[in-house]
Amino acid sequence: MDKAKSMMDKKGASGPFHVANGQRSFTSVTANGACSSNGDMHHLHRGDEPDCTGSPAKRSRLRRRTESVRRNRPPFPWFGMDIGGTLVKLVYFEPVDITAEEEQEEVENLKSIRRYLTSNVAYGKTGVRDVHLELRNLTMCGRTGNLHFIRFPTQAMHRFIQMGSDKNFSSLHTTLCATGGGAYKFENDFRTMADLELLKLDELDCLIRGLLFVDRVGFNGHPECYYFQNPSDTQNCVKRPCTLDNPFPMLLVNIGSGVSILAVHSQDNYKRVTGTSLGGGTFLGLCCLLTGCETFEEALEMASKGDSTNVDKLVKDIYGGDYERFGLQGSAVASSFGHMMCKERRDSISKEDLARATLVTITNNIGSIARMCAVNEKIERVVFVGNFLRINTVSTKLLAYAMDFWSKGQLKALFLEHEGYFGAVGALMELLKASEDL
Amino acid sequence: QSSVTYIHVVPRTIKKWKCNTYSEIININMIIMNLCVDFDYLCFIIFVAAFPWFGMDIGGTLVKLVYFEPKDITAEEEQEEVENLKSIRRYLTSNTAYGTTGIRDVHLELQDLTLCGRTGNLHFIRFPTQDLPVFLQMGRDKHFSSLHTTLCATGGGAYKFEGDFRTMADLELHKLDELDCLIRGVLYIDSVMPRECYYFENPTDPERCVEKPYPLENPYPLLLVNIGSGVSFLAVYSKNNYKRVTGTSLGGGTFLGLCCLLTGCSTFEEALEMASEGESTRVDKLVRDIYGGDYERFGLPGFAVASSFGNMMSKEKRESVSKEDLARATLVTITNNIGSITRMCALNENIERVVFVGNFLRVNTLSMKLLAYAMDYWSKGQLKALFLRHEGYFGAVGALLELLHPSECL
Numbered sequence: 001m002d003k004a005k006s007m008m009d010k011k012g013a014s015g016p017f018h019v020a021n022g023q024r025s026f027t028s029v030t031a032n033g034a035c036s037s038n039g040d041m042h043h044l045h046r047g048d049e050p051d052c053t054g055s056p057a058k059r060s061r062l063r064r065r066t067e068s069v070r071r072n073r074p075p076f077p078w079f080g081m082d083i084g085g086t087l088v089k090l091v092y093f094e095p096v097d098i099t100a101e102e103e104q105e106e107v108e109n110l111k112s113i114r115r116y117l118t119s120n121v122a123y124g125k126t127g128v129r130d131v132h133l134e135l136r137n138l139t140m141c142g143r144t145g146n147l148h149f150i151r152f153p154t155q156a157m158h159r160f161i162q163m164g165s166d167k168n169f170s171s172l173h174t175t176l177c178a179t180g181g182g183a184y185k186f187e188n189d190f191r192t193m194a195d196l197e198l199l200k201l202d203e204l205d206c207l208i209r210g211l212l213f214v215d216r217v218g219f220n221g222h223p224e225c226y227y228f229q230n231p232s233d234t235q236n237c238v239k240r241p242c243t244l245d246n247p248f249p250m251l252l253v254n255i256g257s258g259v260s261i262l263a264v265h266s267q268d269n270y271k272r273v274t275g276t277s278l279g280g281g282t283f284l285g286l287c288c289l290l291t292g293c294e295t296f297e298e299a300l301e302m303a304s305k306g307d308s309t310n311v312d313k314l315v316k317d318i319y320g321g322d323y324e325r326f327g328l329q330g331s332a333v334a335s336s337f338g339h340m341m342c343k344e345r346r347d348s349i350s351k352e353d354l355a356r357a358t359l360v361t362i363t364n365n366i367g368s369i370a371r372m373c374a375v376n377e378k379i380e381r382v383v384f385v386g387n388f389l390r391i392n393t394v395s396t397k398l399l400a401y402a403m404d405f406w407s408k409g410q411l412k413a414l415f416l417e418h419e420g421y422f423g424a425v426g427a428l429m430e431l432l433k434a435s436e437d438l
Numbered sequence: 439q440s441s442v443t444y445i446h447v448v449p450r451t452i453k454k455w456k457c458n459t460y461s462e463i464i465n466i467n468m469i470i471m472n473l474c475v476d477f478d479y480l481c482f483i484i485f486v487a488a489f490p491w492f493g494m495d496i497g498g499t500l501v502k503l504v505y506f507e508p509k510d511i512t513a514e515e516e517q518e519e520v521e522n523l524k525s526i527r528r529y530l531t532s533n534t535a536y537g538t539t540g541i542r543d544v545h546l547e548l549q550d551l552t553l554c555g556r557t558g559n560l561h562f563i564r565f566p567t568q569d570l571p572v573f574l575q576m577g578r579d580k581h582f583s584s585l586h587t588t589l590c591a592t593g594g595g596a597y598k599f600e601g602d603f604r605t606m607a608d609l610e611l612h613k614l615d616e617l618d619c620l621i622r623g624v625l626y627i628d629s630v631m632p633r634e635c636y637y638f639e640n641p642t643d644p645e646r647c648v649e650k651p652y653p654l655e656n657p658y659p660l661l662l663v664n665i666g667s668g669v670s671f672l673a674v675y676s677k678n679n680y681k682r683v684t685g686t687s688l689g690g691g692t693f694l695g696l697c698c699l700l701t702g703c704s705t706f707e708e709a710l711e712m713a714s715e716g717e718s719t720r721v722d723k724l725v726r727d728i729y730g731g732d733y734e735r736f737g738l739p740g741f742a743v744a745s746s747f748g749n750m751m752s753k754e755k756r757e758s759v760s761k762e763d764l765a766r767a768t769l770v771t772i773t774n775n776i777g778s779i780t781r782m783c784a785l786n787e788n789i790e791r792v793v794f795v796g797n798f799l800r801v802n803t804l805s806m807k808l809l810a811y812a813m814d815y816w817s818k819g820q821l822k823a824l825f826l827r828h829e830g831y832f833g834a835v836g837a838l839l840e841l842l843h844p845s846e847c848l
Contacts, residue, residue, distance in 0.1 A: 085723055085748060086745075181730070181733065182728065182729075184729050184731065185728065185731075204735075257744060257745035272736045276775065277744060277745055277775075278771065280745075281744075282745060282747045284750075285745075288753075288756060289750050289756060290700070311695075312687070313498055313668075315594070317498070318594030318667070319595075319598055320599070320600075321598075326682045335668040335687055335690075335691030336687045336692045337691065337699070338498060338692065340695030340699050341694040343704065354699070361687070364687065365688055368686060368779070369782070372684065372783070375786065376785065376786045
């Protein structure tokens with residue numbers, strides 16, 4: 001009995017917790033202050049006053065709740081959300097250590113949310129769960145569970161909020177930690193449509209926090225971080241794992257709809273060096289216009305089959321060979337899309353060539369800017385993240401090559417498996433951290 | 439086949455040597471020096487290239503030609519002048535268009551210029567690199583090679599088409615580096631043209647935005663951004679000391695190529711015309727489209743572009759934008775990218791003055807103002823964007839200068 005009790009104590013409560021002496025939940029101590037009103041906390045706990053005598057079961061529940069308070073755990077569900085310009089990234093922690101009792105107590109909509117998320121890999125028409133990225137048996141805040149990675153287009157945001165409303169999400173009284181521009185843009189919609197208060201977090205803070213966390217816990221026993229060995233050699237170019245021990249300083253290049261470049265000297269000491277508006281959104285937007293494709297996957301598919309040298313004007317097209325004086329090889333691109341001012345050339349290239357040229361142009365531009373920042377900031381390690389690199393080996397290899405080649409081996413390009421999800425992970429961590437502050 | 443007239447003036451003696459190569463010039467130079475030492479003469483050595491005087495810059499998209507038309511020809515000289523030289527002079531100066539695509543930028547003509555002891559007008563001519571074969575054919579037809587002039591040429595095409603010049607027109611090119619010529623040309627023109635350099639006052643205010651001259655005295659250090667088909671960024675520390683900091687392949691060629699693809703236009707002028715009528719904010723995703731307002735934490739105003747062409751992944755938006763909007767967005771994207779990289783270079787190199795040249799800026803006030811604005815805004819007034827009237831011709835001017843004052847010989 002004692003053993004069972006102590007196990008239960010360890011596992012803690014899954015429902016919302018409330019301390020009878022009127023102290024508000026953890027959300028009240030966060031700087032942001034976003035939380036549901038105090039009054040609402042009561043209606044689910046009718047009759048659970050601490051001083052109410054009751055069955056042993058009731059006393060256990062109480063003990064678990066106070067234990068939970070002492071452990072400062074936020075109530076389930078645990079989500080982290082990153083609402084970007086193109087995609088919403090959602091991480092969801094699915095507890096796997098739920099006791100029978102906890103399960104019994106669990107409110108219906110919480111259970112249904114858990115079931116809906118974990119038993120599907122697609123949601124509606126555009127939601128996708130990246131199963132291959134799932135982190136299993138992770139321990140967070142004293143609970144063990146799986147971390148799921150879900151994404152859907154920001155265009156579908158209102159449908160998502162509506163779903164939250166339909167599933168009565170607000171009754172769960174969790175704080176929804178959200179980052180990305182959309183946390184600000186859709187704040188009111190969350191409030192008015194689903195009665196949900198967002199705890200808004202800065203996207204770059206979350207990015208760094210999430211990145212360091214995932215690298216630390218690893219990817220189901222494998223390293224999260226990788227690089228390419230022999231990037232300049234197409235035959236022998238091979239992916240190799242690495243870790244980010246002593247990660248600082250690092251140049252972090254976040255390639256989403258747009259690009260942010262950060263010089264990170266420690267977890268809390270970083271600066272946004274610069275950005276560029278020629279990012280993943282540019283690639284996709286231009287591809288849709290030039291080739292008639294509609295999705296990122298289609299665009300990449302086309303790009304993989306095209307030849308950009310039919311579209312771009314190379315140094316050798318202008319010089320007849322290398323531009324030796326300044327070390328520019330004949331194969332370097334002198335003018336992206338430079339051949340397209342000529343009608344015969346326009347008529348002779350394919351959509352695949354255009355897709356490839358768009359990909360190469362955007363990628364090389366990012367690489368070039370990253371290199372300049374690395375030199376300026378005197379940093380040798382450049383970490384590339386963001387969903388532009390999702391299933392995009394062409395770009396990752398090109399970046400690896402560009403960093404290596406143009407810096408004559410001084411710079412190293414690093415990549416991370418969870419690409420675009422770090423902001424959402426960082427938001428989740430803020431949810432859990434806030435509770436540690438108590 | 440190149441020929442150079444080398445005049446040695448010794449007191450009461452004028453001796454002329456005709457040299458065929460630059461190494462011969464160097465040899466003659468040595469002989470003269472020894473003579474002077476031996477005979478204690480004071481020597482004036484005048485090196486004069488034979489007419490016609492051309493400088494040529496064969497770029498990725500355009501060939502730029504500068505031609506010096508002498509106005510101080512004596513009756514005797516005129517009588518001696520060979521027929522084809524006269525006909526070349528007449529052809530170039532009495533037309534402002536050549537064939538279907540050649541153009542003389544009359545408004546850029548420099549009149550009454552004194553070069554190498556001669557007075558005349560400097561003419562600025564351009565035609566597409568695609569039409570070089572036509573130009574070569576013309577050179578052949580006019581027996582240009584019989585004039586035995588050195589043709590000083592720079593740009594990538596000087597290397598790429600060297601063989602064609604030889605075989606098609608029997609002409610030998612004296613190849614020069616494009617960036618050496620660029621800098622030389624910029625410094626020269628600025629020294630003879632008082633109002634060559636200018637900037638924009640109030641670039642962000644369309645009502646009050648006005649061009650103001652900028653005297654480029656003590657120009658160093660200078661960041662020179664050459665926007666042609668592609669872009670080169672040069673940090674210039676002194677007349678003979680510069681380095682190519684970096685480059686970008688997203689240049690004028692990208693703007694024109696993308697515009698042709700996206701809008702169906704065929705020329706630079708058409709593309710600019712469309713761009714002037716479009717609205718890029720329908721095509722681009724702005725910070726406010728993502729944040730609902732400013733991204734205050736990092737000082738990004740809501741109207742800043744977060745993702746160029748970012749709205750175009752949406753079918754509805756694609757269907758709602760016009761060709762003009764697309765042309766505008768292409769212009770803005772390329773220009774702002776150049777501006778952004780420029781700023782980083784200026785920061786890296788600790789330089790505050792940036793001069794933008796190159797034919798991307800020809801008749802392209804939109805880009806110039808955008809660059810002026812971007813430099814000013816993002817650097818909080820630290821950087822100044824400067825422009826030069828002769829935009830894309832400096833390489834050709836530098837090549838002409840090399841003909842007249844060869845750096846090897848002096």
